[in-house]
Amino acid sequence: MIRRFAHSLVILLSLAIVVFFVTHILGDPARLMLRPEATEEQVQALRETLGLNDPLIEQFGRYMANLFQGDFGDSLWQRVPALPIVLDRIPATLYLAGITLLIAFPLAVILGIVSAVRPRSIADRFVTVVSLGGVSTADFWLGLMLILLFAVKLGWMPTSGYGGLNYVILPALALAMRPMGRISQVVRSAMIDEMSKPYMTTARAKGLKERTVIFSHALKNGFVPVLTLAGDEASVLLNGAVVIETLFGWPGVGILLIQAIERRDLPLIEASVITIAVMIVTVNLLVDLAYSFLDPRVRFS
Amino acid sequence: MSTADSAPAARVTLPVSDTGLPAREHPARIYARALLHDKVTLFSAIFLILMIFCALFAPLVSPFAPEAQSLMLRNQPPMTADVNGGAIPHILGTDQLGRDLLTRLLYGARISLAVGFAGAIFSGVVGIVLGLIAGYYRGFVDDIIMRLVDTQMGFPSLMTALLVLYVLGPGMWKVILVLAVTRWMVYARITRSLVLSLREEVFVEAARTLGCPDHRILFRHIMPNLLSPLLVLLTLEVATMILTEASLSFLGLGIQPPESSWGLMLAQGRAYIVTAWWLVTFPGLIILLTALSLNLVATWARAVTDPVTRWRYLSGSRPKAEEDEG
Numbered sequence: 221m222i223r224r225f226a227h228s229l230v231i232l233l234s235l236a237i238v239v240f241f242v243t244h245i246l247g248d249p250a251r252l253m254l255r256p257e258a259t260e261e262q263v264q265a266l267r268e269t270l271g272l273n274d275p276l277i278e279q280f281g282r283y284m285a286n287l288f289q290g291d292f293g294d295s296l297w298q299r300v301p302a303l304p305i306v307l308d309r310i311p312a313t314l315y316l317a318g319i320t321l322l323i324a325f326p327l328a329v330i331l332g333i334v335s336a337v338r339p340r341s342i343a344d345r346f347v348t349v350v351s352l353g354g355v356s357t358a359d360f361w362l363g364l365m366l367i368l369l370f371a372v373k374l375g376w377m378p379t380s381g382y383g384g385l386n387y388v389i390l391p392a393l394a395l396a397m398r399p400m401g402r403i404s405q406v407v408r409s410a411m412i413d414e415m416s417k418p419y420m421t422t423a424r425a426k427g428l429k430e431r432t433v434i435f436s437h438a439l440k441n442g443f444v445p446v447l448t449l450a451g452d453e454a455s456v457l458l459n460g461a462v463v464i465e466t467l468f469g470w471p472g473v474g475i476l477l478i479q480a481i482e483r484r485d486l487p488l489i490e491a492s493v494i495t496i497a498v499m500i501v502t503v504n505l506l507v508d509l510a511y512s513f514l515d516p517r518v519r520f521s
Numbered sequence: 522m523s524t525a526d527s528a529p530a531a532r533v534t535l536p537v538s539d540t541g542l543p544a545r546e547h548p549a550r551i552y553a554r555a556l557l558h559d560k561v562t563l564f565s566a567i568f569l570i571l572m573i574f575c576a577l578f579a580p581l582v583s584p585f586a587p588e589a590q591s592l593m594l595r596n597q598p599p600m601t602a603d604v605n606g607g608a609i610p611h612i613l614g615t616d617q618l619g620r621d622l623l624t625r626l627l628y629g630a631r632i633s634l635a636v637g638f639a640g641a642i643f644s645g646v647v648g649i650v651l652g653l654i655a656g657y658y659r660g661f662v663d664d665i666i667m668r669l670v671d672t673q674m675g676f677p678s679l680m681t682a683l684l685v686l687y688v689l690g691p692g693m694w695k696v697i698l699v700l701a702v703t704r705w706m707v708y709a710r711i712t713r714s715l716v717l718s719l720r721e722e723v724f725v726e727a728a729r730t731l732g733c734p735d736h737r738i739l740f741r742h743i744m745p746n747l748l749s750p751l752l753v754l755l756t757l758e759v760a761t762m763i764l765t766e767a768s769l770s771f772l773g774l775g776i777q778p779p780e781s782s783w784g785l786m787l788a789q790g791r792a793y794i795v796t797a798w799w800l801v802t803f804p805g806l807i808i809l810l811t812a813l814s815l816n817l818v819a820t821w822a823r824a825v826t827d828p829v830t831r832w833r834y835l836s837g838s839r840p841k842a843e844e845d846e847g
Contacts, residue, residue, distance in 0.1 A: 231675035238676075239684065247688035349561065349813075352820070356760060356812030358767045361787055361805030364794065368802070372795055459679035463768050467791075477680060478772055481687050493684055496677045504675065 224508050228501040235497050239490055240283050244276070253296060253486050287494070293487035297480070302491040306473060310495070312382060313472030316395065316465070317457050319388050324396040324403065331400070332407025333434065339412055347404065354401025360463045363394035367467075380469035391468040395460050399453050406449050410442035447511055454503035458496055473499075555825045562821040565814035572811055576630040584609040585621035587628045588779075599799055614799040617789065622799060625781060626807055632693060632782040633763055633808070640700035640762035641755050647701065648708025649751060653739055655709065656716025667713070670706040678703045679768065686774040696775050700762050711754060712747060719743050749826035756819035760812040767808055783808050 243249055250266040251258075267273055271282070286292070292302040328351075335347035370390060371379040377386050414420070415438050423433045462474035469475070473492055480488035556563050575582050599614040599622075613622040655666040682699045689695050719725060720743065728738050767784030769775030776782040778789075783804040790800030 227671070228675070231672050234672045235676055235681075238681065242685055242688050246685070252688060345561070348820070349817070352816040353809070353813055356764070356809055356816050358764055358771075358784070358787070358805055358808050358812075360768065360771050361801070361808065364787065364791065364801045364805065368794055368798055455675075455677060458677060459768075462679055462683070463771060466772060477683065481683065481774070489684065489687065493677065493680045496680050497675075500677055501675060 221508070221512070224505060228505055231501055232494070232497060236284065236287055236494065239493060240280060243486065243490070244272075244279060244283075248272070249486055253484055255484065292491040292494075295480075295485055295488040295491075297483045297485045297488065302485075302487040303495075305488065306476060306491045306495045309471060309473045309476050310499070312470060313458070313461055313465070313474060313499075316388060316391055316461060316470055316472060317454075319392040320395040320399070320457060323392055324400040327396070328400045328403035329407055329439075331404040333411060333439070335404075336408045336411030336415065337434065344408075347408070351401040351404040351408075354397040354404075356401075357397055359394050359398055359460045360467050362397055363391065363464055363467045366390045366394055380467075382469075382471050391464050391470055394467075395457065395464050398460060399457060402453065402456070403446060403449060406446050407442065410445045411438055414438040414442045444511070444514055447507060447514065451500075451504035451507040454507075455500050458500060552825060556821075559821060562817050565817040568810060568814045569818065572630060572814075573634065575627050576634045579627045579631055583621075583624040583627045584612070585624045587620065587624050587781075590618045590620055591615070598797075613803050614797070616786075616800055617793060617797075622803060625786060626783070626803060629781045629783045629786055629804065630807070632776055632780060633766060633784070633811075636693060636697055636700070636766045636776075636782065637759040637763040639697045640704070640766070641758040643697060643701035644704040644758065645708050645751070645755055648705035648710075649712045649747075651705070652709040652712025653716055653743070656713035657720055657735070657739055657743070663713070666709065670709050673703075673706050676703075679765070682765070682769065683772065683774055686769065691774050691777050693776055693780060696766055696769060699769075700765060704758060704761070707758065708751070708754060711750065715747050715750060716743060719746055749822070753819045753823045753826070756815050756822065760815040760819075763808060763815075764812055 243252065248263075248267075249270060250263050250272055254262060254266060271279065290303050294300060295302040295305055298305060331347045331351060335341075335344035338344055367379050367390065370377045377390055381387050411434075415434075420433060420437065423437050424430075428437075458474070461472060462477060464470070465472045465474035466478045473496055477489065477492040477496070479485075480492060556566065579587075595615065595617060597611060597615045599612060601611045601614060611621050611623070613626070616622055616625060651666050655663040682703050685699050685702075686695060689699075725738060725742055728742050733742070763783075766775055766782060767787065770782050770784030771788045773788065776785045778785070786804040787801060790797065790804070794801050
C-alpha cells in the first residue's frame with residue numbers, strides 16, 4: 221500500500237515536471253498568457269514580472285515550491301488565486317461522474333451476464349455489437365443527438381445548464397456509453413472464465429438454482445477483474461467529462477479547463493490539469509484499497 | 522484489410538493439426554473463408570475498404586467541389602436539388618456555407634483517417650521498439666521503460682494533449698504527434714509481455730546458439746510472431762485515435778479550417794442544431810460506423826489469427842462454456 225502511494229506521488233510529480241517542460245521550454249509563459257497580437261515590449265515586461273529571465277533551474281525550483289503550497293498564481297481571468305476556483309468545480313464533476321456510473325455500471329453488468337451465460341448465441345452477438353458501439357461512439361456526438369431529440373424536438377429536458385435530475389440525465393447518458401461498453405466486455409470475459417471453473421460444476425451438482433450459481437458464485441468472483449478496470453475507467457470518464465461538460469455547459473472542472481484555454485489563463489490551466497490528475501490518482505488508490513479488501517490473496521501478499 | 526497482411530505471422534503458428542483444420546490450406550484462404558462465415562465482420566470490412574477508397578479518391582467520387590459555396594443553398598435539408606441544374610441532388614443536404622455535406626464528409630475522411638492511421642502507426646513504432654527492448658534485454662532498461670509506461674498511464678491523457686496543443690498551436694501534424702506521444706505505452710506494454718514469453722522458446726534459443734546477433738533474433742525470429750496481436754491492437758488504436766481527434770477538433774484545438782475533419786464538422790454544425798439536424802447527425806454517424814467497423818474487424822481478427830479459437834469461426838459450432846477473448 222505504501223508502494224502504491226509512493227507510485228501515485230511519482231505520477232503527480234512527473235506530471236508537474238511535464239507541465240513545466242511544456243509551458244516553460246516548449247512554450248513561453250508570457251506569450252501563452254498574452255494575446256497573439258501583443259507587442260514585443262509587452263511580452264518583455266511580462267517576462268520581467270514573472271521572473272522568466274532568471275535561470276531555468278531557479279524558475280523550476282520556484283514553480284515546484286509554489287506547487288507544493290498549492291499556489292498556481294492568480295487566475296488572469298478572475299483575478300483571484302487559481303486553485304480555489306478549480307476546487308469549487310469539483311463537486312459538479314463528481315456529481316456528473318457519479319450519475320454516469322449509476323447508469324453505466326448496472327447496465328454493463330446485466331449485458332455482460334446475458335452474453336456470458338450463452339457465449340456465441342444471438343444475444344451474445346447483439347451485446348457484443350452494442351458494447352463495441354458504446355466504445356466506438358464519440359460521446360459528444362451522442363450528447364448532440366440526445367439534445368436534438370429530447371431537448372430540441374421533444375422539449376422534455378433543458379439543452380444545457382446545472383441542476384437536478386432533468387439537467388444531469390442527458391450529459392450522464394452521453395458519458396455513460398463508453399464505460400458501459402468497456403465494462404460489459406470485461407464482465408463478459410470474467411464471467412465466462414469463472415463459469416468454466418470446476419467449482420461451478422460442484423455448485424450445479426449440489427442442485428443449486430442456476431440463478432444462485434450465476435449471481436452468488438460466478439459474479440462474486442468475476443468481480444475482481446472488473447474492479448481493476450475501474451481505475452482506468454476513471455481516467456476515461458474524466459477525459460469524456462471535458463468534452464461533455466463543454467457541450468452541456470455543465471460547470472465542472474472540464475469546462476473550466478476549456479474556458480481557461482480560450483482565455484489564455486495559464487495559471488488556471490495548470491491548476492485544472494493538476495487537479496484532474498489528483499482526482500484520477502485518488503480514484504486509483506481507492507480502487508487498490510477495495511481490491512485488497514475483495515481479494516484476500518492480494519491483501520496478504 | 523489487416524487479414525492479408527497478417528498471413529506470414531500465421532504461418533508460424535499454423536502447425537496445429539488437432540484443431541480439426543484441413544492440414545495445409547493457405548492462410549489467406551482460411552481467413553477468406555472465416556470472413557465469409559461472419560456477415561457482420563464482412564460488412565464492416567467492406568465498409569472500411571470503401572471508406573479508405575473514398576478518402577483516397579475523394580476528388581473523383583464526390584459529387585461536388587468541396588469548397589463550392591452557395592449563398593442560396595445554405596443549410597438545405599438532404600435531397601435538395603442542385604441549384605446549377607446538375608443531375609445529382611445534395612444527398613445529405615448542405616452546410617452553413619451552402620457546401621455539399623456528402624462531399625465535405627468524403628474530404629473530411631481524408632484527414633480523420635490520416636490522423637487515425639498516422640497516429641496509430643507512429644505511436645506503434647515507438648511503443649513496439651521500446652517494448653521489444655524492454656522484454657528482450659530485461660534488467661535496468663526494462664525497469665526504466667516500464668516505470669515510464671506506468672507513470673504515463675496515470676496521466677490524464679486528454680488534458681495533457683490539450684495543454685500541449687495549447688502551447689504548440691493546433692494543426693494536423695501536431696495532433697498526430699500529440700496522439701502518438703499519449704498512446705505509445707499501450708503497444709510497449711503488450712509487446713513486452715509477448716516478448717517475455719517468446720524469448721524463452723526453443724526457436725529463439727536455437728537462433729542464439731547458432732550465433733544470431735540480437736537484432737536478427739528480435740526482428741527475424743521474435744517480431745513475426747508478434748505481428749498478428751500487434752495488428753489487432755493497431756486496428757483498435759486507429760479507432761481510438763479517430764475518436765480522440767474528433768474530441769480535440771470539437772474543442773477547437775485539433776484540425777483548423779479551412780482543413781476539415783469529422784470532429785470539426787460537428788463543432789461547426791453545433792450552432793445550427795435547431796435548424797439543420799443533418800449537420801450534427803451525419804459526421805458523427807460516420808465516426809461511429811468507422812470506429813465500430815474497426816473494432817469489429819479487430820475482434821474478429823483476434824479470434825481468427827489464434828489457431829486455438831480459429832476453428833469455431835470455420836465450423837460455426839457453439840461450444841458451451843469457453844471463449845476466446847481475454
